[in-house]
Amino acid sequence: MSRNTVQPNGWVAIRLPSEVTRVLQVVPHTTISLGKYGSFPSNLLIERPFHLTYEIQDKLDGESFPRLRVVPGTELNADKLADVSATESADADEVIEPANGEELTLVDESGKVVARSTREVIDESARQTLTMAEIDQLKKEGAAAGKELIAKLMLSHTAIDQKTAYSLAKYKLLKEKKYMRRFTVLPLDVAMLGHWMLFERDGSKVMEMRQEMIGLLGCWADVHFGGLPIDGEQGPHGGRWLAVDDTGGLLVAAMAERMGILHAEPLEGEQATKEAVEDEENPKTQPAGDEADAAVADPSASPKAQRSRPKRPRKDDLDNHYALTNSITLIHANSQPNLSLLRHFDYEHSDPNPPYPYHPLFTNLLPISWLQLLDPESDPTYSEPVPEVDSDVLSSWKTNRRANYHRKRRRWARTRQIVDATLAGGFSGLAIASTMDPISVLRHALPLLAGGAPVAIYSPTIEPLTQLADCFSIGRRGAWVSNPPAEAEGKAAVELENWPGTAEFPINPALLIGAQVQTSRARRWQVLPGRTHPFMTEKGGASGYVFTGWRAIPAEGNITARGKFNNRKKAKTG
Structure with missing residues (x-):
């Protein structure tokens, strides 16, 4: 079994669209719940590679569990790879230049107006024609893993044509973080575990390191x-x-x-045991094309598989x-x-x-x-x-x-x-x-x-x-x-x-020699085309410092210098 894939009973880190990380154990034949983003059988992740982004799909007719769809990279980075230079240059004068006697309007990342000039005030809530009841109904339906809800939100926005290409991409990104049922499976290493403890759990337990x-x-x-x-x-x-x-x-x-x-x-031979269990659990009534996913994900078929372990070598108690x-x-x-x-x-x-x-x-x-x-x-x-x-x-x-x-x-x-x-x-x-x-x-x-x-x-x-x-x-x-000191003499x-x-x-x-104290803190940056800058706010708490030095062995006795020395006297000048 490879460490590059999700292992049974192994720990993984799941990155949600809201940039929240969850650390959980993938126990076979159980259900993994991601809160408002949905749930799915844990067997759908076992033996699959890390660093893939999945989308929780709707349940098919006659099935009791949702399936997962691997989201390709082209779909994930469609907005970043899009060519918006022509649109931006064409709308630059209309978007950036204010009219005579007017000042620019200040908006935040979500498009909400923070401060505006003497122009007529537009009610921000009136820009979205969908009511909260309609949005809640679409969320309950969960059609197309949240993509239908995002599309209707954008189509129902009365001022969508006033947004620039960058503003439109940011608005779409915010809605995807809120409603899109996607997640990324990452391997749980020390850096990811420390990040999870510091930002999602109690940072004091790891001394905010x-x-x-x-x-x-x-x-x-x-x-x-x-x-x-x-x-x-x-x-x-x-x-x-x-x-x-x-x-x-x-x-x-x-x-x-x-x-x-x-x-x-x-363990040696564990992969063969796992494949035999999967063959035994594979029902013949699953739809064609997705037999592997359905067979592994079905929680109803869960016989216990005994792992083949080598015997413990006998040795003396005092060895x-x-x-x-x-x-x-x-x-x-x-x-x-x-x-x-x-x-x-x-x-x-x-x-x-x-x-x-x-x-x-x-x-x-x-x-x-x-x-x-x-x-x-x-x-x-x-x-x-x-x-x-x-x-x-x-x-x-x-x-x-x-x-x-x-x-x-x-x-x-x-x-x-x-x-x-x-x-x-x-x-x-x-x-x-x-x-x-x-x-x-x-x-x-x-x-x-x-x-x-x-x-x-x-x-x-x-x-x-x-x-x-x-x-x-x-x-x-x-x-x-x-x-x-007197206590150290002799x-x-x-x-x-x-x-x-x-x-x-x-x-x-x-x-100890070479004693010094240092610190280091890396800043997070937003890296997007044409607008790369460091984040102005980040998590506070302790900065953290590191003391370094090297162990020295003090020399005993008197230290004398040895070697050849040139004792020539300088010639006197008249």
Whole structure:
């Protein structure tokens, strides 16, 4: 099965004519409702490509469900491709030039008069001869997917001949957004999910992090595919990133997408199973020419299809459960991390025993709590191993008791592997999007990074990041070298990496170089022939800022300059 088509039980983004985005799961044999735009069977979208625009048609006689029509690109862009230069040049004098002693009339996008000159006032509502009752009746009838209603609205407009070609196109576009029963199916990626959360849902749950900030975090943290495990090497090695995510999993999803571990591989043989189910559901009473649509869309025929999954490989409870490279170690503050947004990518983080084959995030996403990082012996899950039981005694237990025993041993083994690998350090980068104080986070996270590892921190406001940048300023670093605090004297570089901080030096300023704070915001533009301009209004809220820097390893001992020097004295001139 290809990721370029809509998958059963997969998540998609549907763009409506009103530019509103809906995120939903395409469950087979169900009905998808788009509110006033209509509803249709979900099976009509399965195995069809993304980026197609559909039109919900009227029900045919004898059918209980509406069909979908793929709208071609020529029809979608007919107004943009139309040649209006001749009309505009011919009507330019009549439309633009006012009469003697008169001023131009100001109208908004919908054609409603905002302000006018001393010309006779025309009632705007009187221009449309259709009453609201007649419009409601046409909407209920839903003839021709809303095109008939739009045509009657335009024909009933008494001043339609006074509009320019551009004004007429804009008027038609507004009516299409309001009445046309069309929608576009888009793949749900990280950018689309962030846009949906920010504009359609609650932006505070993702810390109002826009697409520009997501891109900056991934670039400055240098998140990329970290390579495959090295044969024969047992300990952790390169391609491991550290993350602190308070956005519900949006940051983790963005990092996983860059690392190639966000999506699960399709099941082998599932396409053949799906085709067999469709052949079984195909009735012979459907009209010719649309047999495939009608057979798949009929909700009455819905036998359950069992997916052919490979068997789970048996392994010891104490074996390594997580990947050694190309992984994300997530530090969280609760007993379980908040990764609710990852369910849109078919990963359920709360399931400790998912079906095989595993999702890549199950083996490459390593959650660890702050308690396990700072004081692992205080966590009973880490410090209290499950005692081993003889096989004879284990076989005499009931099934539920045996399953609980294996589950506890696997959980203890996973926790030990995560904590030991995290404390070993050597991470390739650090990405943070958290409401916690960034100084306190870096105080414990910086020592875990390898030399030269990038650091990227997002904050909705600039104040926490400017305070953090001041901790690594050149002046503060010079004061640390020339006049170190009394608490730091006589300590080795390893001990100074875990510096608890003082009022003057909240964190060791020698651990990070190149500290800077930046922001970026892309403006939306209207791009139409002859009238390209940026939108004057857009969503407010937090602008968002990103702190960047690189992990430094302070040199121990005195530093001396070596090399050949030219000590020639300048010749004296008489």
